Amino acid sequence: MKLLTGRITVDSKTVGGKPFFRGTRIPVYVVLEMLANRERSEDIFRAYPNLTEDDLRDALIYARNLAEVPAAPPAAA
Template identity: 40%
Template sequence: MSGRVAAEPDRSDNAVASEVSHDDAHTVDPAQMGGVPCIRGLRIPAATVVGMLADGMSHAEILAALPDLEPEDITEALRFAADALRERAGRSFLDPLSRHS
């Protein structure tokens, strides 16, 4: 998996309502969960998994609470959140690996 997440669909009036954006780890579908980025097309938002981690849940607790998840999904949810923050900030200095390029 590349770890990169496809951009969210255009939310403008000209956007195609059925546009679906996805990669191996995440899906953004306006017809599912209001277009919230979900894990592998499941109705589990990436933000839910990140929030569970932030609340102190262990990987094992998250997997028990959300049995459709695979262990890699937790890492991919964190990667999605990090990519979203980098994109929002628009600054490469937020990526520590970019300093060594």
């Protein structure tokens, strides 16, 4: 298991190797999608009571960190 942020980890044997919140099986992309759809944090916590404000903040930090990585150039045809 590899820790990506304080609360986000990845393990090839858990949720298909996708990043998830430590201590849960909740994939980060699910919460990011909810935030992108402008769902309120209260609604996210109702759907996933094990999550905290720090989890939501780490999800945004994780997404920002991914956006900072240079995109690979397209493969030559």
